[in-house]
Amino acid sequence: MKELIDFKEKIDKDKLEEVCKSIKDGSVIVFPTETVYGIGANALDKSAVKKIFMAKNRPTDNPLIVHISNYDMLDKVVSNVTKYEKILMDKFWPGPLTIILPKKEEIPNIVTCNLDTVGVRMPSNKIAINIIEKSGVPIAAPSANISGKPSGTLVTDIVDELKDSVDYIIDGGISDIGLESTVVKLENDVVNILRPGAITKEDILSTGLNVVLDKHLFKDVQENEKVASPGMKHRHYAPKVKTILVYSNDEKKEYDRICDIINENNNKKIGILGFNENKEKYINKPNVKFMCIGSKHDLNSVAKNVFTVLRKLDKYDLDLSIIEGVEKQGIGLAIMNRLTRACGYNVIEL
Numbered sequence: 001m002k003e004l005i006d007f008k009e010k011i012d013k014d015k016l017e018e019v020c021k022s023i024k025d026g027s028v029i030v031f032p033t034e035t036v037y038g039i040g041a042n043a044l045d046k047s048a049v050k051k052i053f054m055a056k057n058r059p060t061d062n063p064l065i066v067h068i069s070n071y072d073m074l075d076k077v078v079s080n081v082t083k084y085e086k087i088l089m090d091k092f093w094p095g096p097l098t099i100i101l102p103k104k105e106e107i108p109n110i111v112t113c114n115l116d117t118v119g120v121r122m123p124s125n126k127i128a129i130n131i132i133e134k135s136g137v138p139i140a141a142p143s144a145n146i147s148g149k150p151s152g153t154l155v156t157d158i159v160d161e162l163k164d165s166v167d168y169i170i171d172g173g174i175s176d177i178g179l180e181s182t183v184v185k186l187e188n189d190v191v192n193i194l195r196p197g198a199i200t201k202e203d204i205l206s207t208g209l210n211v212v213l214d215k216h217l218f219k220d221v222q223e224n225e226k227v228a229s230p231g232m233k234h235r236h237y238a239p240k241v242k243t244i245l246v247y248s249n250d251e252k253k254e255y256d257r258i259c260d261i262i263n264e265n266n267n268k269k270i271g272i273l274g275f276n277e278n279k280e281k282y283i284n285k286p287n288v289k290f291m292c293i294g295s296k297h298d299l300n301s302v303a304k305n306v307f308t309v310l311r312k313l314d315k316y317d318l319d320l321s322i323i324e325g326v327e328k329q330g331i332g333l334a335i336m337n338r339l340t341r342a343c344g345y346n347v348i349e350l
């Protein structure tokens with residue numbers, strides 16, 4: 001890494017220019033967006049994009065999202081936009097929504113892993129928009145993390161794993177949302193949610209469009225099964241320690257079940273990822289280490305913390321960890337999607 005740049009307080013114009021020039025010259029950078037940090041490069045530069053795959057150790061069949069800052073750039077990237085896709089753009093861009101669209105030839109196949117579609121997003125984060133706009137090129141950027149690990153939402157979480165493989169890391173503080181963008185694809189005029197995020201099913205329904213959830217959001221992909229988005233096939237967000245997700249809308253039922261698991265494993269060191277409000281219930285148990293994932297009355301706080309807390313799990317020498325789930329509504333759907341995958345589909349719903 002050439003430099004860790006601090007844009008938390010303000011964007012330094014000269015530094016911004018230096019970074020943007022280096023992007024045009026083929027650099028790879030870590031930069032903030034409103035969802036999670038991205039590891040990005042000029043989407044039109046094959047060898048720069050290749051460096052992203054190497055830095056992340058990313059499977060070569062998992063395509064990258066292309067980030068744009070204006071609609072002229074969209075025209076350079078995709079060949080067609082339907083009126084339904086336009087509705088989504090008007091309502092949710094700039095913001096945490098990625099739309100899968102037919103790609104133009106100019107986008108190299110390495111970006112899309114030979115698919116004829118490309119995921120496009122116009123982020124709202126000021127630093128991200130400035131970088132794309134000043135570079136003047138679309139930026140291909142997956143989440144900034146080694147493949148399989150939780151996405152980076154804080155520079156301190158990812159600096160060690162990425163510093164040797166990128167040119168600049170730009171610190172913009174903690175990511176506002178904390179979960180990756182909602183990924184959608186229009187099919188027969190229906191919005192298919194391929195990855196849930198902060199733009200919720202309810203938000204999309206409010207535009208008058210029909211919405212369906214992909215069948216793999218909470219179900220593991222079987223061998224040889226076809227998927228709508230390659231990312232669904234790959235193990236993700238997973239801590240090393242065995243982890244169970246427990247959820248019931250009856251709080252007592254959920255707590256009793258978690259206590260049963262703690263008692264059955266009283267010779268083991270157990271991590272609980274739970275809500276602030278439940279801390280008192282767990283902290284006196286001798287074999288338990290409690291970690292807070294936010295407030296149960298504020299799911300946005302859970303979204304913001306969840307990846308950092310998942311990363312912490314492996315820092316304590318645990319034998320087992322248990323996560324308190326949330327209702328699959330609003331952003332809760334995206335939180336449960338990430339947690340379900342983090343647990344390797346080891347879920348108890350009561």
Ligand code: TXA
Pocket residue numbers: 033035036037038039062063064065096098100112115117118119121141142143144179180181182183194195228229230231232
């Ligand atoms: O919020 C975000 O989306 C962040 C920030 C940096 O923008 N990026 C991100 O990228 O999460 P990544 O690469 O970690 O996730 C992209 C997801 C993957 O699951 C990938 O399979 C899917 O989008 N995807 C990309 N292009 C696709 C395509 N053409 N068709 C279907 N799925 C696609």
Ligand code: MG
Pocket residue numbers: 142143151
């Ligand atoms: Mg990712």
